[in-house]
Amino acid sequence: MKKLASMALTAALISSILAGCGGTASSESSAASAGAASATASQASAAASGDVIKVGAIYPSSGEKALLGTQNLRGTQIAIDLVNAKGGINGKKVELVTADAPDSTTAATEAGRLINQQGIKILFGSMSSGNAVAIGSVVEKSDALLIESNGIADALTDVGNKHVFRVIDKGSYRGALGVQYSYDTLAAKLGKNPKDLKIAILNEDSSYGTSVADGAVQCAKKLGINIVYQESYNAAKITDMSSMAMKIKQTAPDVLISVSYINDAILMMDTLRQYQAVPKVIMGCGAGTTDPNFAATVGKDADGIFCMDMPTNLSLDVYKSDPTLQAAVKEFREKYLAMDKSVNTVPVGTECTFCGAYTFLNDVLPKAKSLSVDDIRTAALSTKLSLTSLGFGLDFGEDGQNKLASANIGQWQNGKVITVYPDKLKNGSLIDIPLPITSK
Amino acid sequence: MQQLIQVIISGLLAGGIYSLISVGLTLTFGVVGIVNFAHGEFLMLAMYFSYWTFTLLNLDPYQSLLINMVLMALLAVVVFKTVFQRVLSADHSIQTILTLGLSMLLQNFALMIWKADYRNVRIPINNATLNLGGIILSLPKVIAFLIAIGMSVALYIFLQKTYTGVAMRAISQNMKSAQLMGIELKKTYLLAFVIGVVLVGVAGSLLIPIYPAYPTVGNSFCLLAFIVVVIGGLSSVPGAIFGGLLVGVVESLAGYFIGPAYQQAAYFVIFMIVLLVKPTGLFGKSTT
Numbered sequence: 001m002k003k004l005a006s007m008a009l010t011a012a013l014i015s016s017i018l019a020g021c022g023g024t025a026s027s028e029s030s031a032a033s034a035g036a037a038s039a040t041a042s043q044a045s046a047a048a049s050g051d052v053i054k055v056g057a058i059y060p061s062s063g064e065k066a067l068l069g070t071q072n073l074r075g076t077q078i079a080i081d082l083v084n085a086k087g088g089i090n091g092k093k094v095e096l097v098t099a100d101a102p103d104s105t106t107a108a109t110e111a112g113r114l115i116n117q118q119g120i121k122i123l124f125g126s127m128s129s130g131n132a133v134a135i136g137s138v139v140e141k142s143d144a145l146l147i148e149s150n151g152i153a154d155a156l157t158d159v160g161n162k163h164v165f166r167v168i169d170k171g172s173y174r175g176a177l178g179v180q181y182s183y184d185t186l187a188a189k190l191g192k193n194p195k196d197l198k199i200a201i202l203n204e205d206s207s208y209g210t211s212v213a214d215g216a217v218q219c220a221k222k223l224g225i226n227i228v229y230q231e232s233y234n235a236a237k238i239t240d241m242s243s244m245a246m247k248i249k250q251t252a253p254d255v256l257i258s259v260s261y262i263n264d265a266i267l268m269m270d271t272l273r274q275y276q277a278v279p280k281v282i283m284g285c286g287a288g289t290t291d292p293n294f295a296a297t298v299g300k301d302a303d304g305i306f307c308m309d310m311p312t313n314l315s316l317d318v319y320k321s322d323p324t325l326q327a328a329v330k331e332f333r334e335k336y337l338a339m340d341k342s343v344n345t346v347p348v349g350t351e352c353t354f355c356g357a358y359t360f361l362n363d364v365l366p367k368a369k370s371l372s373v374d375d376i377r378t379a380a381l382s383t384k385l386s387l388t389s390l391g392f393g394l395d396f397g398e399d400g401q402n403k404l405a406s407a408n409i410g411q412w413q414n415g416k417v418i419t420v421y422p423d424k425l426k427n428g429s430l431i432d433i434p435l436p437i438t439s440k
Numbered sequence: 441m442q443q444l445i446q447v448i449i450s451g452l453l454a455g456g457i458y459s460l461i462s463v464g465l466t467l468t469f470g471v472v473g474i475v476n477f478a479h480g481e482f483l484m485l486a487m488y489f490s491y492w493t494f495t496l497l498n499l500d501p502y503q504s505l506l507i508n509m510v511l512m513a514l515l516a517v518v519v520f521k522t523v524f525q526r527v528l529s530a531d532h533s534i535q536t537i538l539t540l541g542l543s544m545l546l547q548n549f550a551l552m553i554w555k556a557d558y559r560n561v562r563i564p565i566n567n568a569t570l571n572l573g574g575i576i577l578s579l580p581k582v583i584a585f586l587i588a589i590g591m592s593v594a595l596y597i598f599l600q601k602t603y604t605g606v607a608m609r610a611i612s613q614n615m616k617s618a619q620l621m622g623i624e625l626k627k628t629y630l631l632a633f634v635i636g637v638v639l640v641g642v643a644g645s646l647l648i649p650i651y652p653a654y655p656t657v658g659n660s661f662c663l664l665a666f667i668v669v670v671i672g673g674l675s676s677v678p679g680a681i682f683g684g685l686l687v688g689v690v691e692s693l694a695g696y697f698i699g700p701a702y703q704q705a706a707y708f709v710i711f712m713i714v715l716l717v718k719p720t721g722l723f724g725k726s727t728t
Contacts, residue, residue, distance in 0.1 A: 062548070066655075275569075297652070
């Protein structure tokens with residue numbers, strides 16, 4: 001009986017190993033890092049046929065970034081669905097191959113696998129700057145391109161990459177925007193001379209957080225604003241933010257610029273509230289403070305918090321000059337909200353990935369003479385759009401950065417992010433300055 | 441001065457929970473002799489159990505504490521009988537790899553059925569604080585600290601004063617002699633493991649009002665627990681209590697005076713010093 005059982009188990013083990021080697025790849029991650037290793041790359045059809053264009057999407061679907069990664073992937077999926085519904089690209093349907101990348105090491109490995117084993121030339125990504133930079137270095141040495149929609153680290157486009165195109169803005173622009181907006185608009189609302197503003201910066205320590213923080217610091221120095229406290233931390237490992245809350249209470253900044261992912265954003269809010277250290281203005285940035293789950297968890301206290309991010313929840317009127325785009329955005333939002341019942345607005349990361357994928361597949365690829373990297377690059381550099389689904393236009397520089405990308409400043413109001421800057425995209429007025437829960 | 445006291449007290453409060461998580465691990469390690477890398481995943485599951493009893497039955501984590509303990513006990517029995525019991529006499533490397541595999545299995549199981557969303561339990565006392573002469577104490581952390589220390593002390597008394605507790609200590613000192621004394625190994629192992637998991641289950645209930653549940657939440661706490669157990673001494677409950685509090689305070693002081701980036705580095709330094717100066721841990725005795 002025992003022998004039979006061990007034979008059965010051995011057979012099961014061997015067949016699972018064979019299945020694992022067969023075509024579905026597993027993403028490895030060491031136990032010490034993110035910890036959850038899962039095989040999530042979907043099966044691609046055997047060989048790339050002439051009627052199909054295979055594209056890859058690399059996002060975390062396991063590990064602590066899985067929530068944001070899953071949201072982001074949906075944006076890419078919906079964009080592909082819309083493009084295919086309109087007949088594909090020059091008659092060819094787009095087929096998506098996904099890969100899981102819980103951390104940047106796996107992101108690089110998976111990018112290599114998709115490029116070398118599946119022959120994929122176009123990769124969409126990446127949810128995190130860490131992953132983006134890792135994939136960027138792989139595509140640069142390969143015959144492939146990365147269309148980046150989430151990672152804002154400056155490093156991605158500052159190192160002379162020719163195979164990376166970033167649709168959204170750069171981290172340093174965002175940090176600078178937050179400080180400039182505080183100087184131009186918020187100081188007056190706080191009844192302070194802009195030069196007397198006190199700013200604190202709390203950022204997660206990957207290339208995303210440091211890019212934004214560096215931009216903020218540079219802008220503050222240029223404007224002569226005092227940075228009273230700056231701290232970075234590891235978003236994956238942080239379990240307690242008491243020391244930071246105490247320091248913020250002690251230094252009493254007017255504006256706290258917070259660059260985080262979601263878990264640390266929630267932890268930060270809770271800790272600030274517990275220590276009665278909430279500053280008058282919180283200027284969050286991307287990923288964390290803009291996600292609907294942030295507001296859902298933090299509750300009413302989220303109202304009044306700012307976020308420097310890509311546009312979200314823009315009025316459809318913004319697109320009235322391009323009815324086709326307007327219809328696409330409307331359909332995208334409806335499809336997303338049908339897929340994800342846990343939110344009532346489309347998360348900003350999803351808006352970004354939709355924009356990246358839709359713009360590239362709808363506007364850039366049809367113009368490419370062939371699917372070689374050089375021809376696609378030529379098509380990308382020659383595509384100039386006055387409007388994309390993110391509310392700004394498209395004009396890639398030689399470094400791959402979209403020169404027309406600009407972040408918005410949004411503010412949580414009644415559970416939704418209302419755009420308050422720039423004026424042309426504004427859909428509400430400022431509230432709650434200083435924050436109602438500011439400690440006296 | 442007040443800031444220093446605040447920092448130390450914040451550290452102690454965090455340390456109380458670290459102690460409770462570690463006490464379970466030290467018992468498994470010391471008595472059963474298995475390095476349980478899935479320890480963090482039991483914490484994660486306990487947090488999820490608390491979350492679901494809150495969402496489905498409207499019981500806050502303190503009200504559902506007993507239910508959680510029962511669920512964790514059942515889980516421990518199932519895991520022990522199906523997994524650990526088979527490798528009790530196997531090589532340590534096999535046991536370790538098995539627990540690593542169990543850890544990955546549980547994490548991915550949670551990811552599969554509950555997705556990656558952060559699950560928070562929002563109850564009125566989430567952000568409640570006590571103000572003692574200017575020192576701010578987070579109420580959920582104070583409750584967690586008191587229950588954690590209370591249970592750890594209760595465990596210590598159990599180990600000192602009851603027959604079963606003494607039997608467990610005997611096994612951790614010398615398994616063969618304990619058997620010769622008539623102690624039933626398998627039953628005692630099972631009980632030690634169940635108690636260890638139930639305690640980490642309590643820690644999960646105490647943590648959920650403070651920290652969200654998600655599939656990989658166990659990772660950082662598991663690492664911390666191993667550090668505490670080594671600092672305090674394997675199979676020493678007072679060691680785990682003291683080690684947890686020490687790690688909490690060091691983390692808090694380092695975070696405030698040096699920087700959050702150095703929090704982990706600070707307690708790793710203590711860890712290395714202990715290993716160099718007293719490898720058996722501050723309260724550990726050498727075992728044969």
